Amino acid sequence: MRLLVTGARGQLGSELRRCLETGEAEVGAIPSCYEDAVVDYVDYDVLDISDAHAVRSWFAAHGPYDMVVNCAAVTNVDGCESDEAGAFKVNALGALYLARSAQACGAKLVHVSTDYVFAGDDPRPRVETDHVCPISAYGRTKWAGEVLVADACERSFIVRTAWLYGYVGRNFAKTMIRLAKDHGKISVVSDQMGNPTSANDLAYEILALASGEDFGTYHCTNNGTCSWFDFACAVVDAAGLACEKEPLTSAEYKLRFPNSADRPAYSSLENARLRDTVGDEMRPWRDALADYMHNLPELGD
DSSP: EEEEESTTTTTHHHHHHHHHHHHHTEEEEEGGGGGTTTEEETTTTTHHHTTTHHHHHHHHHHOOOEEEEEEEOOOOHHHHHOOOOHHIIIIIIHHHHHHHHHHHHOOOOEEEEGGSOOOOOSSSBTTSOOOOOOOOOHHHHHHHHHHHHHHHOOEEEEEOOSSSSSSOOOOHHHHHHHHHHHEEEEESSSOOOOEEHHHHHHHHHHHHTTTTTOOOEEEEEOOOOOHHHHHHHHHHHHHHHHOOOEEEEEHHHHOOTTTTTOOOOOOOOOOOHHHHHHHHOOOHHHHHHHHHHHHHHGGOO
């Protein structure tokens, strides 16, 4: 099996590489079909997916592939507000160019999307068939990518996830640890609800899903719903850091950071289609976070 993983140095790409090279994730062994896989791991400095010619040339020189996993994205939610066109080039057009090349060589394509495609105005977990209505530039560009991928590649999986954290790179959990250490205080929104998700768990489930043929749109997060404030408190408590914890409303946060993007008030996802196909092996979010905090190198001292 030949695979291409884009965005390979990011949080999810790094965990996919870890799983593929070791044959296992924190929750267990990955499918045996990946045992002898030959994988090309690329990031933007090697392959700019927003360049259609570069994508075609890469596939001509290195393909054909059996599977492409697209982890490349512009994920800075606030940054997307100031440069939606730039985010669209990667999140939508880049996904389209990969989808076209995957379709041309008969490869499966896994495209990673987000809970931010939902408006967040209904306080119940979203399932895959629910109405989509993004309220931010990031959400709009990721939704556009979903539509383009589904139209261009018949063997595609669109995997929506949320509140991702991993061992490589920056994320919310690491930021909370840094703020608690440096300032002795964290101030976090308490009225936005969702699902903290381990990149290692997500990588495991993506590989399980992609080993089959049940193409379509999936939700894939760790199970259970909490607020950003709940998540932050769980992180600093697990790190053993004593600090002041200040909950903020979204309105209070907006006053402090007026240029920040609007975010869904309730974007919790339900892994309904996973349960109906390969099975939902995503752990409760607190269980996954406990393993992460135990293994996090930054806390090794």
